[in-house]
Amino acid sequence: MADPVLQTRGLTAHYGDFQALFGIDFEIRQGETVAIIGSNGAGKSTFLRSITGMLNTAGQDIAFLGQPVGGISAHDLVRKGLAMVPEGRKLFPSLTVEENLLIGAYGRSGSEWTLETIYDLFPILAERRHHGGTDLSGGQQQMVAIGRALMSNPKLLLCDEISLGLAPIVIKDIYEAVPKINAHGATMVVVEQDVNQAMAVADRVYCFQEGRVSLTGKPDELTREQISAAYFGLEDGEAA
Amino acid sequence: MDWINAILQGILLGGLYALFAAGLSLMFGVMRFVNVAHGDFIVISAYGALIVVAATGVHPLWATFVVVPGMALLGYVGQRILLNRTLGEDILPPLLVTFGFSIIIQNVLLEVFSADSQKLQAGWMETASIPINQSISIGVMPLLIFASALIVIAGLQAFFYKTSLGRVLRATSDDQDTVRLMGANNAKIFGYATAIASAVVGIAGVYLAMRTNFDPSVGPARLLFAFEAVIIGGLGNLWGTLAGGIILGVAQAIGAQIDPGFQILAGHLAFLILLVVKPQGLFPKMKG
Numbered sequence: 001m002a003d004p005v006l007q008t009r010g011l012t013a014h015y016g017d018f019q020a021l022f023g024i025d026f027e028i029r030q031g032e033t034v035a036i037i038g039s040n041g042a043g044k045s046t047f048l049r050s051i052t053g054m055l056n057t058a059g060q061d062i063a064f065l066g067q068p069v070g071g072i073s074a075h076d077l078v079r080k081g082l083a084m085v086p087e088g089r090k091l092f093p094s095l096t097v098e099e100n101l102l103i104g105a106y107g108r109s110g111s112e113w114t115l116e117t118i119y120d121l122f123p124i125l126a127e128r129r130h131h132g133g134t135d136l137s138g139g140q141q142q143m144v145a146i147g148r149a150l151m152s153n154p155k156l157l158l159c160d161e162i163s164l165g166l167a168p169i170v171i172k173d174i175y176e177a178v179p180k181i182n183a184h185g186a187t188m189v190v191v192e193q194d195v196n197q198a199m200a201v202a203d204r205v206y207c208f209q210e211g212r213v214s215l216t217g218k219p220d221e222l223t224r225e226q227i228s229a230a231y232f233g234l235e236d237g238e239a240a
Numbered sequence: 241m242d243w244i245n246a247i248l249q250g251i252l253l254g255g256l257y258a259l260f261a262a263g264l265s266l267m268f269g270v271m272r273f274v275n276v277a278h279g280d281f282i283v284i285s286a287y288g289a290l291i292v293v294a295a296t297g298v299h300p301l302w303a304t305f306v307v308v309p310g311m312a313l314l315g316y317v318g319q320r321i322l323l324n325r326t327l328g329e330d331i332l333p334p335l336l337v338t339f340g341f342s343i344i345i346q347n348v349l350l351e352v353f354s355a356d357s358q359k360l361q362a363g364w365m366e367t368a369s370i371p372i373n374q375s376i377s378i379g380v381m382p383l384l385i386f387a388s389a390l391i392v393i394a395g396l397q398a399f400f401y402k403t404s405l406g407r408v409l410r411a412t413s414d415d416q417d418t419v420r421l422m423g424a425n426n427a428k429i430f431g432y433a434t435a436i437a438s439a440v441v442g443i444a445g446v447y448l449a450m451r452t453n454f455d456p457s458v459g460p461a462r463l464l465f466a467f468e469a470v471i472i473g474g475l476g477n478l479w480g481t482l483a484g485g486i487i488l489g490v491a492q493a494i495g496a497q498i499d500p501g502f503q504i505l506a507g508h509l510a511f512l513i514l515l516v517v518k519p520q521g522l523f524p525k526m527k528g
Binding site for chain 2: 052054073074075076078079083084086090092093094095099102103104106108148152
């Protein structure tokens with residue numbers, strides 16, 4: 001079997017004296033969509049910050065496309081094929097929609113995604129291409145953030161809380177793009193607080209709780225009780 | 241007529257101030273970094289031009305071709321090996337380090353070149369002028385400096401809005417963390433920003449040396465003019481910086497017209513009044 005796209009063994013993370021992750025074992029294979037669920041403070045975003053190199057991971061056992069990448073800086077990881085849709089979108093306010101997308105191509109390799117294919121995926125962005133990135137609605141901004149990440153032609157796309165703060169109808173629009181992105185061959189990690197949404201798109205789910213993986217499996221093999229217990233840290237039957 | 245002439249000369253002087261200020265504005269814009277030694281780097285460029293002219297005997301303008309790349313290289317290397325280490329959450333270290341630089345540069349220049357006042361001879365340019373009517377004429381050198389300021393600012397603007405590196409510099413100005421997730425290496429981006437700013441400092445230094453007397457101690461006053469031009473114009477807006485330079489130049493020229501001793505003070509007063517009336521500057525950068 002081929003190497004996983006991304007694999008971590010015993011990953012830990014600290015903010016000063018505070019330990020946020022306690023030995024995360026994680027892997028994702030080519031073409032998979034994996035969801036990471038968990039409540040606030042479970043360590044989901046810290047995990048993403050670690051594997052994107054935004055936190056220092058020197059000496060840690062992280063492999064990307066079979067190569068060890070512990071301690072490698074964020075910009076080098078992007079060049080190796082990792083892209084991130086950050087929580088809160090983080091568009092560049094003084095750049096237009098199109099310029100935001102082009103920034104994504106700064107460290108690019110390959111030519112899978114272009115402005116044209118992004119505009120095919122999210123046609124509304126073509127109409128708004130000359131608007132300021134932050135003049136758009138929340139959902140459209142999220143589309144720009146996803147498009148911007150895709151512009152680097154990632155082998156692995158990480159999406160942090162892409163439904164946070166958006167209306168359900170908008171979330172549906174955004175998630176409809178996921179299979180299309182998969183069809184282009186990208187492997188995806190989706191971090192979500194919305195469990196139902198995550199279960200609907202994912203091939204496999206990791207549930208985080210207090211910096212540990214509390215449950216992992218395929219959505220159709222997991223029961224609601226198992227997920228509630230893993231998500232909230234409750235015993236069986238106690239779950240709301 | 242004297243007043244019109246004074247205003248005209250003030251506008252042209254504003255071009256020099258805009259050249260002083262453009263590099264400062266650019267470094268602050270991209271890195272949120274105030275270079276307290278900015279004026280002293282202008283003086284280094286002036287001495288650089290002095291060395292080139294003394295060694296080769298060419299017209300001072302030709303020294304630009306040595307000083308500008310030299311300063312760009314110095315800026316890039318200095319940013320990569322020194323200034324990048326001072327940048328972080330805390331804004332104090334870069335201020336302290338560049339303040340220290342300012343003192344060191346002034347004293348090294350004093351040691352090497354003495355406190356004697358220097359000036360580069362620009363030959364016919366210094367006295368040539370274009371007559372407008374009987375009482376008003378425009379000096380060739382002030383006009384050349386003003387035209388250079390226009391070209392430099394238009395060039396920087398085109399660079400920022402038309403090139404991919406310019407786009408990344410603007411994105412870095414918005415959000416230094418997120419731009420790393422786009423594959424940009426901040427350390428390198430900052431090096432480029434300082435290199436470009438230092439190239440402009442090089443141009444400003446050559447013109448300073450051609451236009452006025454300079455000695456190792458004049459840097460801080462240039463920093464002050466640059467600061468005032470940047471703040472009058474609005475942070476992060478290069479055309480605003482030009483406008484700020486012109487307002488400062490005109491205020492000084494009007495002040496000098498009232499009383500020669502009032503020149504510098506008039507500039508500072510104009511700055512203070514504008515700061516009270518428009519604390520954001522005249523043309524603040526739009527924020528989304």
